[in-house]
Amino acid sequence: MLKTRTILGLAAALCLGASSAAFAEGDQPHIERNTWSFGGMFGQYDKAQLQRGFQVYREVCASCHSLSRIAFRNLVQPGGPEFPEEAVKALAKEYEVNQPPNDDGEVVKGPAKLSDRFPPLYANDKAARAIHNGALPPDLSVIAKARGLHYDGPWYLHPWSMLKDIVSSYQEGGADYIVGLMHGYKPVPSYKRDDKGRLTPVTETSGAGIEQCVSVTHGEHGQPDTCNQLADGMNYNAAFPGHQIAMINPFAAHSKDAPQVTYQDGTPQTVDQYAKDIAAFLSWASDPTLDQRKQLGWMVIFYLLITTGLLYIAKRKVWSGIAH
């Protein structure tokens, strides 16, 4: 009975805790979860995948998105893509960064070293917006931690789902979101308006009463529904909150015959693979010590389990002669 109560107490506290991870539902799209090499208790990054992901970043994302918290040396360090040091030194030289002031007090640009971070792409946020039609491409250094999935099941299963995520140590919401976003570029959905002004999804894309809406605001008190149309310069994305995103489909130019990124290791060159590789790379960028953390983690847990067991035996021994 007492034990039950203790467990109840802890479980209650856990449930409470987890609800902060909960978000408003509403217009949150459903995004599938993937299996990641770095998920779970013994998960570790897949070096080859991180290397491919970096290639995707370099060849696709880097034209708009900076990676300013990552240093070139990080690409060599254990637990990351672990590129050969010489290759990264050569890569760093391709980037120009501010050098310390010279003897004349001038700050000149020069080739980057291993210790330098990836240089910013824009002078400031306003400069970035000026180039990108008012939109600001976020820096990708911590993006995988800054995004996540939202629970979209029934409320009474929510505590159970939270407990499951804690026990299975689910922390890959950001990576799943990135994959969902890459797959989210689709034609704007079509709706048909009935005589009461209500909009219902249809498969036809043209015809009488067919409208293309990124989202629908339901009219209250018998008012007709409002069809929210795609704004100028925006793109439809099923996974993006609100479904309107300034970023164009980065893999729009991809086709089977002319793959957008050419892998050297024979990995399938598909958008799905690109999406997973870049998501894995960005997960590493935002959490570069995951390998180390999970390796130390199971040792700590193992140690604590043994210690707790021994303490329990000792406690039983101490209390053995005493009714309590």
Added chain:
Amino acid sequence: MSGHEDTYKPGGPVEKWMDERLPLMRMMHGQFVDFPTPRNLNYLWTFGGILTFCLVAQIVTGVVLAMHYVPSAGAAFDSVQHIKRDVNYGWLIQPLHAVGGSMFFIAVYVHIFRGLYYGSYKAPREVLWILGVFIFLAMMATAFLGYTLPWGQMSFWGVTVITNLFSSLDEVIPGLGTAVVTWLWGGYSVTGATLNRFFSLHYLLPFVICGLVALHIWALHVAGQNNPDGLEVKSKSDTVPMSPYAVMKDMFGLSAFLILFAWFVFYAPDYLGHADNYIEANPLVTPAHIVPEWYFLPFYAILRAIPSKLGGVIAMFAAVGILAFVPWLDWSRVRSAKYRPIFKWFFWLFVIACLALGYLGAKPPEGSYVTWARIFTAYYFVFFLVIMPLVGLLETPSKMPGSITESVLVGEGHKEGGGTAAAGAVPAAPEHR
């Protein structure tokens, strides 16, 4: 519990020399070795020790973090990233502190609910309980200030929303609220000046908590521990010395708690936080949903359940403040809910209401969420203001054992004499021990 036997023997000439000048070791020995603890304590009583551990752990990790953290609007977010990426073992120390805050609150909530269930606030432990409420308040303030420091979007907007609550004082005296808010911010909006003073106070308050904890333990050691049966200690056989009995139990409890702690630190370090706080603070972009950390959610739900700003603020603070009056709101003659067949049900309903408020606090304040938040908020206050006094007055306590010793012997299956109903409940004068 002063007056228990003193078994301290100085271990050598140095200790003897010291003992004749400042008997510190004698006091520690008396309070933490000889100190009599009721023999019927269950594992919920290990949370006091766990909380002490949490406080020390937070201070130790916090002091180390402060060596690397930069409390300025331009550098705070980057300095946390720097700690996690470049500082030796920063990737471990940072989540130990961040998760540690959550663990501290899990433990304190278990501790508070335990006190409510077993009537640990009743005479002669009122001051002990009120000190606990002050510690809880100081913890909340510290946690709130600390959550500002990473300077993410939730940090920034959380501070903006919560400090702005004081502007509701404008409804009482026009201009007062605005003046208070400007004073708190150190300017006309949340800026680096706010961050800097919050960092300073975040470093100060834990030491205030230490002081309060010392008083809390002092009050505990004067009144003695309550116990699951809510019976006063009557004879020596009712207690066991703290060492090795309670110490051993506490160590086991702490070790088990550390497994949970380690699980979050190593395998779910971000689970208890919010993804938006990995976006650097931006005064120009408001997050879609501003939610506080999980441990504030029940109070946040109460704040939003009241359809008036000032009313909501008053209700939120009252929800914590009311705890201080619990010793006088409970009119029961019996301490422990174990012997209170009716109160027991209301208590568990109260636990459910708190959990539900926590859940609703994370939801947007719209539709049925608001309705439910109002229902549970109403119950929260009804529990303290109506149920506690009335049930205490009307309920017939179930049959209680005559003493702690008797209760554990019955528990062990050695039926030795029957208990007398309600006997031994809050005796007027505890006899000589």
